[in-house]
Amino acid sequence: MTYTFALxxxxxxGKTTMFNEITGSTQYVGNWPxxxxxxxxxxARKFKEDIEIVDLPGIYSLSPYTMEEIIARDYILDEKPDVxxxxxxxxxxxxNLYLTTQLIELGIPVIVALNMMDVIKSREDRIDVxxxxxxxxxxxxxxxxxxxIGIQELVEKALEAAQSRASANSCERCKMLxxxxxxxxxxxxxxxxxxxxxxxxxSRWVALKLLEGDEKLQEKxxxxxxxxxxxKSFRKELEQKYDNDMETLIADNRYRFISDVVAKTVKKNNKxxxxxxxxxxxxxxxxxxxxxxxxxxxxxAIFQVSFGALGSFTVDWLDSFINETVGGVIKAWLExxxxxxxxxxxxxxxILAGMGSMLVFVPQIMIVFxxxxxxxxxxxxxxxxxxxxxxxxxxxxxxKSFIPxxxxxxxxxxxxMAARTLENEKDRRLTIILTPFMSxxxxxxxxxxxxxxxxxxxxxxxxFSIYMLGIVIAVLSGILLKKFVLKGEVAPFxxxxxxxxxxxxxxxxxxxxxxxKDFVKKAGTVIFAAAVVIWFLQSFSFSLxxxxxxxxxxLGFIGKAxxxxxxxxxxxxxxxxxxxxxxxVAKEVVVATLGILSGVGxxxxxxxxxxxxxxxYFTPLKAYAYMAFTxxxxxxxxxxxxxxxxxxxxxxxxxxxxxxxxxAWFVAFLIYQGGRLLGLE
Amino acid sequence: MSRTxxxxxxxxxxxxxxxxxxxxxxxxxxxxxxxxxxxxxxxxVAPLGDPIEVNIRGYELTFRKSEAENxxxx
Numbered sequence: 001m002t003y004t005f006a007l008x009x010x011x012x013x014g015k016t017t018m019f020n021e022i023t024g025s026t027q028y029v030g031n032w033p034x035x036x037x038x039x040x041x042x043x044a045r046k047f048k049e050d051i052e053i054v055d056l057p058g059i060y061s062l063s064p065y066t067m068e069e070i071i072a073r074d075y076i077l078d079e080k081p082d083v084x085x086x087x088x089x090x091x092x093x094x095x096n097l098y099l100t101t102q103l104i105e106l107g108i109p110v111i112v113a114l115n116m117m118d119v120i121k122s123r124e125d126r127i128d129v130x131x132x133x134x135x136x137x138x139x140x141x142x143x144x145x146x147x148x149i150g151i152q153e154l155v156e157k158a159l160e161a162a163q164s165r166a167s168a169n170s171c172e173r174c175k176m177l178x179x180x181x182x183x184x185x186x187x188x189x190x191x192x193x194x195x196x197x198x199x200x201x202x203s204r205w206v207a208l209k210l211l212e213g214d215e216k217l218q219e220k221x222x223x224x225x226x227x228x229x230x231x232k233s234f235r236k237e238l239e240q241k242y243d244n245d246m247e248t249l250i251a252d253n254r255y256r257f258i259s260d261v262v263a264k265t266v267k268k269n270n271k272x273x274x275x276x277x278x279x280x281x282x283x284x285x286x287x288x289x290x291x292x293x294x295x296x297x298x299x300x301a302i303f304q305v306s307f308g309a310l311g312s313f314t315v316d317w318l319d320s321f322i323n324e325t326v327g328g329v330i331k332a333w334l335e336x337x338x339x340x341x342x343x344x345x346x347x348x349x350x351i352l353a354g355m356g357s358m359l360v361f362v363p364q365i366m367i368v369f370x371x372x373x374x375x376x377x378x379x380x381x382x383x384x385x386x387x388x389x390x391x392x393x394x395x396x397x398x399x400k401s402f403i404p405x406x407x408x409x410x411x412x413x414x415x416x417m418a419a420r421t422l423e424n425e426k427d428r429r430l431t432i433i434l435t436p437f438m439s440x441x442x443x444x445x446x447x448x449x450x451x452x453x454x455x456x457x458x459x460x461x462x463x464f465s466i467y468m469l470g471i472v473i474a475v476l477s478g479i480l481l482k483k484f485v486l487k488g489e490v491a492p493f494x495x496x497x498x499x500x501x502x503x504x505x506x507x508x509x510x511x512x513x514x515x516x517k518d519f520v521k522k523a524g525t526v527i528f529a530a531a532v533v534i535w536f537l538q539s540f541s542f543s544l545x546x547x548x549x550x551x552x553x554x555l556g557f558i559g560k561a562x563x564x565x566x567x568x569x570x571x572x573x574x575x576x577x578x579x580x581x582x583x584x585v586a587k588e589v590v591v592a593t594l595g596i597l598s599g600v601g602x603x604x605x606x607x608x609x610x611x612x613x614x615x616x617y618f619t620p621l622k623a624y625a626y627m628a629f630t631x632x633x634x635x636x637x638x639x640x641x642x643x644x645x646x647x648x649x650x651x652x653x654x655x656x657x658x659x660x661x662x663x664a665w666f667v668a669f670l671i672y673q674g675g676r677l678l679g680l681e
Numbered sequence: 682m683s684r685t686x687x688x689x690x691x692x693x694x695x696x697x698x699x700x701x702x703x704x705x706x707x708x709x710x711x712x713x714x715x716x717x718x719x720x721x722x723x724x725x726v727a728p729l730g731d732p733i734e735v736n737i738r739g740y741e742l743t744f745r746k747s748e749a750e751n752x753x754x755x
Contacts, residue, residue, distance in 0.1 A: 061712035065705050094738040095714045248700065251711035255719065255738075282741075291728040386743050390729035393745075492706040494713055494748060497734060497741035 002050040003162045004079070005155075008072060008103060009087030010096050011058035012379075012498035014115045018087055018145035019055040020510055022155060029514050031648055032057075032071050038420075044155050051155065054081065060095070062102040063247075064216040067425055076106060077201060082162035083109045085154065087145075090114045090127060091499070093266060097258045100136065101176055107202030109161045110138045113154050118144040124269040132265045146504055176257040177208075180241060181249065184211060184234045191230055195221040211235050212246050278379075278499035285380070291387045298380075299406055302371045306364060307410035307441060314363035322356040342546055345539060354531030357585065358524045361413045361638055365519055366512050368407060368414035373511040375403070376421060377503035382495060389493060395478030396486075398422070398493055401431045405474070408438030409467075412639035413523075415440075416646050417515060424491040430481055432646055433656050436635040437474040439467050442587040445605040446630045449591050453611035454623040466627050473632060473663060481659075523641035530637035534585055551597050555581050569629065569665065570622040570672040570681075580629065586636045621675040625668040632664035686735075686752040689723045695754040696720055702751045714738040715752060 009015040019027070023042025032039045037057050044051035056075060057068035064070045076084060086103050088096040093114075103110050112133075120127060133140040141157055143150030175182070188207040196203040199221060209217045210231045218228065235246050242249055275283075284290055305311065327348055334344045375381045385399030392401050400422050408415035415435045422428040439447075447466055451459040537555040539546055547553050551560075551574070559578030566577050575597040583590035591605050598613035618626065634640065634657035644653045675681060689695060697719045700707050714737055715721070722736040732745040 061708075063708050063712060065708050092738075092740045095740055098712065098714065244699070245703075247708060248711060248716070252717045255714055255716045259718075286725065286727070286734070288725075288728050382743075386727055386732060386734065387729075389745070390727065390731050492709045492744075492748065493732060494706070494709045494742070494744045496713070497743055499741075 002052060003083075003159065004052045004054060004081040005044075005083045005085055005158050005162070006054045006056050006076060006081040007085050007087060008056050008076070008099070009058060009115075010060055010089065010092075010099060012496060013058070013087045013089040013092075013096060014145045015055065015058055015087045017504065017507055018113065018115065018143070018151070019053065020506060021145050021148055021151045023053050027510075029518060037067055037071055046152065047155060047159070049159060051159065059099065061099060062106075064214065066423070068423070070216065076103075076108065077199070080108070080200070083111060083158040085158055086110055086112045087115050088112055090116050090120045090142075093127070094255075094258055094262050097136075097261070098254055101254050101258065104136060104138060105176075105202070105205045105208065107205060111154070111158050111161060112136065112138055112140040113143045113150070114140055115143050115145055117142040118147050118149065126267040126269075128265045128267075132261065135261045135265065146501075177250070177253045180238060181211075181253065184238055188231055188234050191227055192221075192223070195223055207231075208250070211238075212250055276499065281500050282383070282497075286383055286386060291383075295384060295387050299403070302368075303406065303410060306367045306371065306407070306414075311364050311367055311410070314367070315360050318363055319356065319360050322359060323353065327352055345546060349539065350532050350535045354528045354535065357531045357638060358520065358527040358641070361411070362516050362520065364411055365414050365417065365516050368410075368418065369512045369515045370508060372403070372418055372421065373508040374503055377501065377507055379498045379500045381421060382497050385495060386497060393493075395430075395434075395475055396482030397427055397430060397478060398424070398491070401427065401434075404431050404435050405438055408435040408440060410441055412436045412438075412440050412635045413519075413642045416639060416642040417519065419646060426486045426488065427491060429647065429652060430478060430486050432643055433481065433659060434474040434478055436639060436643075436660060437470045437477065437632060439470045439631050440587070440635070440639075442636065443630055445588045446583075446590045447627050449594075449605040449610065450614070450618075450623045450627050452606065453614050454618065454620040462624070462627075466631055469628060469667070470631050473667065477659075477663065485655075519642070519645070523638075523645040525641075526644050527638050527641035530640065531585060534582070534637070538582055549596065550578060550582060550593060551575070565665075568673070569625050569668040570619070570676075571626060571629070571668075573617040575617065576626060580633065583630065584634070584637055584640075586638070587630060590630060619681060621672060621681050624675070625672040628671055629664045629668040632667055633661045635660070683753045685750050686721065686723070686754055687746050687749040689721075689749075689754070691723050691725050691733075693723045694720065695723075698753045698755045700751055701753060706748055706751065710744070710748065710752065713742055715742075721752075721754070 007015055007019055019040060019042065022044050024045045026045065027040055027042035030039045030041070031037065040055035042053050044053055054075070056072040059066070059069050059072050062069055062073045064073060084103055086100050088100060100110070100112060114127065114129065129140050129142060139157055139161070141150060141154050143154055145151065185204060185207050188211055189203050192206045192210060193203045196206040206217065206221065210223065210228070211234060213235065238249065239245055285294055330352065331344065331348055334347060375384065381400065384403060388399035388402045392399055403421070404415045404418040407418050412435060415438070416432050419428050419431040419435065422431055447463045451462045455462040534555070537558070538550045538553045540554060541547050541552055542554055542557065550556050556578050559581050560574040562577055563572060563574050566572065571577060575594060578597060579590045579593040582593040594614065595601055595607065595610050598610060600607065600609045600613055614623070640653070640657065643656055644650070647653050647656065683698070686695065697715055697717060699717060700710050700715060719737055724734045724736055724741065726733050732743050733749060734741055734743045
């Protein structure tokens with residue numbers, strides 16, 4: 001017999017910690033069908049019964065306004081888990097119980113886990129659990145997920161409820177709504193009994209939701225229009241009686257009921273307004289004067305560690321390990337076995353290098369997500385949004401987008417992945433589209449080469465201007481895309497600032513591991529396939545002969561064929577366009593390709609020979625247009641894989657790279673043609 | 682004239698009377714416990730002047746001034 005328990009709770013209620021405690025290492029992270037909201041599943045350890053635990057998205061309410069709320073509600077209604085375990089943060093009980101009241105109404109078995117009881121006890125506050133259970137009409141258990149207390153009992157109780165099939169107490173003793181609303185429900189219930197029964201929903205809940213004007217449910221149940229007329233008349237009656245709309249009335253009622261219950265069951269030790277530790281930290285961290293410097297110092301430190309010494313050390317080490325150590329072993333082995341040259345090239349330069357181009361990102365992803373989990377779990381992330389909101393709102397984004405954008409200056413791959421901390425889907429998509437405009441580290445060698453070759457006196461200024469160009473384009477794109485593509489109602493910025501908490505090492509470890517595994521499994525396949533295809537295209541000619549010179553390869557042929565498209569940008573030499581194509585592997589490859597195609601070999605960015613060669617087919621204006629194009633056009637295939645993974649849609653992925661490449665073309669066009677008009681050529 | 686939460690300064694306290702407007706913003710405020718009778722304490726304004734932070738129902742909540750304008754207080 002398999003049982004399914006769903007975990008439901010507010011964000012920051014300790015739900016993820018509880019999930020980790022119950023399931024241990026058995027968890028599996030995926031996506032809910034069709035959306036990019038994470039779905040976590042796992043098995044309860046230490047039980048002989050087969051217990052499947054599903055972690056539903058963290059939500060404040062079951063009102064179907066956000067994607068997360070719709071997913072959670074539909075799952076509970078349609079997948080019918082055996083028991084819903086509602087994680088309630090005991091230190092923030094009033095607002096947490098709001099979701100509880102809605103869960104109870106669904107008429108399914110609910111168990112309340114009163115989490116963070118260790119904090120309540122250390123504060124010497126008291127919660128009368130038995131009384132609370134009596135008021136709510138469902139079992140209430142004390143727990144502390146972060147201390148691992150009460151977990152076993154919770155699962156046992158849920159198992160008991162599932163086995164006895166104790167349907168949820170319809171909560172006759174607790175009267176959440178006032179008489180007038182209850183009477184309307186009595187009248188409305190018979191009308192909806194049939195459609196509700198067909199779906200197996202609680203008819204009183206259906207009546208309440210339709211009375212509230214829930215269009216999502218109305219569509220789902222295909223409620224006849226005539227029937228809705230009757231329901232609407234009941235609603236009008238109530239709204240006139242109270243001179244208020246139905247949504248407000250019901251929310252008011254719920255919170256009144258909760259305030260009443262809390263007053264009777266919770267005894268706070270400190271009556272006065274004593275500052276908690278969290279308040280004290282906030283006095284400094286979100287201080288008017290200190291907040292922004294602290295934020296910037298934190299960001300700088302994270303950036304330095306991720307992309308400075310530690311980050312580049314791990315990347316270089318892994319790169320040489322894969323390509324030299326492992327590559328050397330395989331090469332020797334292939335040579336000893338007498339493998340043909342094309343086979344050796346396929347295995348070493350194609351497959352192994354392809355794997356390498358994906359795996360080198362893993363250490364950086366781990367470092368970045370170590371910091372991200374730290375920020376998220378400690379509660380600082382919400383403060384970052386609070387501090388930076390004003391600036392990013394102009395882009396149609398919220399303060400949380402700042403962090404992915406910043407990471408983008410290091411590497412677009414973890415930056416795109418970091419966009420997952422944004423709850424709103426539109427904000428997340430927009431952040432993913434804009435993040436690659438932040439010039440990543442791999443693009444710098446290209447600027448350094450051109451700046452040295454063409455702007456010797458002003459190298460610093462020129463490179464800085466390219467970085468600024470990326471930011472300006474991101475700002476303009478944000479405004480434009482918000483207006484025409486990702487339009488619609490602005491997501492409300494109504495956000496909880498959770499109390500600061502010590503992150504658990506286990507939580508951070510699981511998060512880091514999850515994201516890395518996810519990257520390798522989901523983005524990795526795309527990156528690997530793309531790397532092998534590009535390797536093939538640049539190593540073989542149409543007659544399938546291996547070529548040394550990329551100019552004679554299939555990719556070289558394509559590069560030459562697209563030269564007319566680049567001519568308006570002043571880039572009328574095929575070497576320039578071929579290098580952009582090979583730059584898709586990684587943008588710094590542009591430098592090496594230009595070296596090979598210019599006949600100076602795989603020279604570095606500081607090669608005077610290569611600079612001299614470039615001067616034969618670039619002018620300073622053309623060079624600047626080329627740098628701008630390199631900055632803006634679609635990111636490398638690794639970032640492409642990450643975008644595909646995070647967008648979870650091919651349509652959006654292609655929109656993103658088309659938008660970026662289109663922008664690159666247009667901006668380079670303006671630079672070149674504008675420069676010519678100004679007589680800069 | 683009804684007063685809105687936007688007019689309050691850090692350190693001020695008020696009781697919520699109602700929420701104007703409709704759709705997602707209103708619903709979100711209601712869900713977060715900004716309902717009739719709730720006590721609100723304005724804690725601070727963000728360093729750049731917006732959003733604001735309030736204490737309500739024992740926790741810290743932040744929203745923009747444009748949202749505070751929808752909250753009518755007694």
